[in-house]
Amino acid sequence: MLVSTKWLKEYVNTQELPPAELGEKITRAGIEVDAVIDRSEGLANLVVGYVTDCVKHPEADKLSICQVDVGGGEIDQIICGAPNIAKGQSVIVARPGAKLPGGMKIKKAKLRGEVSNGMICSLQELGIESKLVPKNYAEGIYVLPEQVAPGTDVLSYLDLDDTVLELGLTPNRADAMSMLGVAYEVGAILEEDVRLPEIDYTEAVDRAESMLSLEVEAPEANPLYVAKVVRNIKVKESPLWLQQRLMAAGVRPHNNVVDVTNYVLMEYGQPLHAFDYDSLGSGNITVRQAKEGEKITTLDDTERTLSAHQLVITNGTDPVALAGVMGGANSEVSEETTTVVIESAYFAADSVRRTSKDHNLRSDASSRFEKGVDPNRVIPAAERAAQLLAQLAEGEVLAGSLIFDQLDKQERTVQVSPDFINSRLGMKIRLEDMLDILSRLKFNTEAANNQLIIDVPTRRQDIQIEEDIVEEIARLYGYDEIPATLPRTDATSGGLSPYQAKRRIARHFLEGAGLLQATTYSLTSEAAATQFALEPTETTRLLMPMSEERSTLRQSLLPHLLESLSYNTARRTDSVALYETGSVFLKGQDELLDEQEHLAIVMTGLWVDHSWQGEKKVVDFFVAKGIVEGLAEKLGLEVSFERGEMDGLHPGRTAFILLDGKRIGVIGALHPSEQKKRDLKETIVVELNLATLLTRETEALVYTQVSRYPTISRDVALVLSNIVEAQTIEGIIRKAGGKLLKDVRVFDLYEGDRMEQGKKSLAFSLKYFDPEKTLTDEEVNAVHEKIIHALTESGAELR
DSSP: OEHHHHTTHHHHHOOOOHHHHHHHHHHHTTTTEEEEEEETTTEEEEEEEEEEEEEEEOOOOTOEEEEEEEEEEEEEEEEEOOOOOTTTEEEEEEEEEEEETTTEEHHHHOTTTTTEEEEEOOOOTOOGGGGGOOGGGGTTTOSSSOOOTTTTTTHHHHHHSEEEEEEEOTOOOGGGSHHHHHHHHHHHTTOOOBBOOOOHHHHHHHHGGOOOOEOOOOOOSSEEEEEEEEEEEOOOOOOOHHHHHHHHHOOOOOOOHHHHHHHHHHHOOOOEEEEEEEHHHSSSSEEEOOOOOOOEBTTTTTTOOOOOOOOESSSSSEEEEEEEEEEGGGOOOTTTTEEEEEEEEEEEEEHHHHHHTTTOOOOOHHHHHHHOHHHOGHHHHHHHHHHHHHSSSOOOEEEEEEEOOOOOOOEEEEEEEEHHHHHHTTTTHHHHHHHHHHHHOOOOOOOOTTTEEEEOTTTTTOOSHHHHHHHHHHHHGGGGSSOOOOOSSSOOOOOOHHHHHHHHHHHHHHHHHHOOEOOSSSSSSTTTTTTOSSOOOOBBSSSOOGGGGGGOOOSSSSHHHHHHHHHHHHTOOOEEEEEEEEEEEEOOOOGGGGEEEEEEEEEEEEEEGGGGGGGEEEEHHEEEEEEEHHHHTTTOOOOEEOOOOTTTEEEEEEEEETTTTTEEEEEEEOOHHHHHHHHHSEEEEEEHHHHHHHSOOOOOOOOOOOOOSEEEEEEEEEEEEETTTTTHHHHHHHHHHHHEEEEEEEEEEESSSSSTTEEEEEEEEEEOOTTTTTOOOHHHHHHHHHHHHHHHHHHHHOO
16 A cells, blocks of 8 residues: 555644654554655756747657746757657756756757757656556656646646655555545554545436436345446546546556546545446446356456356446456446446455456455455445546536445444453553543443443454454554563473484584585385385375375485486586485384484595595595494494395495494495496495484493503404405404404405415404503414414414
């Protein structure tokens, strides 16, 4: 809702408050002012000019040389390119030194050899939107509708020395969708009375019933209909003050008849419609439900097919308007119109809303009917329109009105106690203050037996229950006056659960290791749902999937992560390392879903790329294995690995991840066929049950003092069958080494021509240590020999 503060002053005393301050007060009272728009911003040195002479430019077909009287006896020559410029017009002149919106400054210039002392302006050049400019002047300069003394200040004459408040109304505040509604609101805020328009005009001797009849066949959808007849009107351009008020309110002027209906709409909030009486085709107005398949061409020149639930206005036979939405082209007011029928009605909100939605057609009228108009303004709005048509169109208003009225127009009564209000607000507002606020709102109120009995005006249809009264008192008393209190409840300190804390540790570790986090869909295709699943079960499909690609709950994170990997590598990102933590969904007992949190990793390309040092390392199985081991160590756990196979993974480079001997994950290289299908190079994948890792109880870390005693190292090289795993040999060494063996590491692997077929050489570095003393060679040799013996018995040979 756009509110001209200059127009608003006709109805309420704004106490000469600056518009920005007034807007702030309105906002604090509950209606947000979204913008304060100064219509004169960027404008200066604009005057009214009178064109005393106008001839074609000798050097340009589209330019005219104008002699313009700008007041004070001065005649300026101005070159104008507008097609509608002519001698004898009063126009808007920007003289040299003038300013226009956008920072434009007008200077004396030469156009095709002729001097131009200024510029003759269109309304668009004054900052008025094109959609608000009257159609007659949309493509040229604006010609004032009456002759004005040259030199008159344009800003005051065109009411551009005005400020517009843009209200951001919530749906419940339909009362503020009119100037009078805003006046009541401002009056309540500033404790001022509201001045309603005085309606006074002379009626003709003939009565409206002599030319028109009215019948309403759908009283549920149209309980109140008023029609007035005005004849002998002269359709012409509206006076300037009316045009400017409509433009300030965001409405485009058309002609005096249409502009009057729009003016009353903005003033009263009551939609009106004007029918050309002679175009109706009969002297009858009938309101009924449309016939199925019936057609009407609306004012936007669109033919619309009607449904039986839609309400229409007819001439007794054919529809001439969609009730409450838009009029029909067959009864539109034109320049030849001499007699009009003014319609003012109350249409049921649900009927208008449904019709508007059916035809995807919203208008200023429909938006107000949908939210609810004031039933007690329907008749006054019609009378106001008749008055203005008599004044501005020289019309003759026939006596009386045709009225169908089955509408309840009684005020609603709401009863509430002061104690209830204070308890809801947590305040102690005095009864006198409550009565004062309700009086400022123009709510008739009686206080008796600790109760407030309030008659709510019909313009405030949003007030229906006790809590609505509480809100009205709170907003006008001042939201800032409501005391701030902390909730009275047992406070608990926030923090992460142990599971959440471990998950955060895991994520920080993975990101610190160089992986990037990804998030993919939980839904996938039926075929991909069980691919790479650690424990595949029966799949779970959606009843109504959006597509087959998103139809089934996933049982592994890897398929979508591999899609992300393919997407990135296809865009020349050759080295990618991603991880994801998310849920997989497995069918459990009794067909119930078991949701488990998993961790998946995908890696391809270079893991190390130190080109300046000539150092590069390609991602391989052992890089991923190191990340898994590092994560387990960070969580205080120890995992092991066993050779395994899984569809889609390389059979010779795949292992299952074990925790306490139980499989919790898989690590391996993607099978060459899978790599080819996904257009990937060497790719390593990991997936493990993260929930198992994070819920496993671990012992608290115990820090010990750094020992001052040295370690002793021994190396051992063994010849083994190439099917024997290093992990097996490491286990034998640790078991035989006892408490003095501190660490075991593989430092060499050899398989080559000098090695017997089916054999390999593994070399281990062993560190011995006693935290309480320096070990002697004899003590270390004894333990080392024990280890050699255990290895020999297991089939290993010393190299």
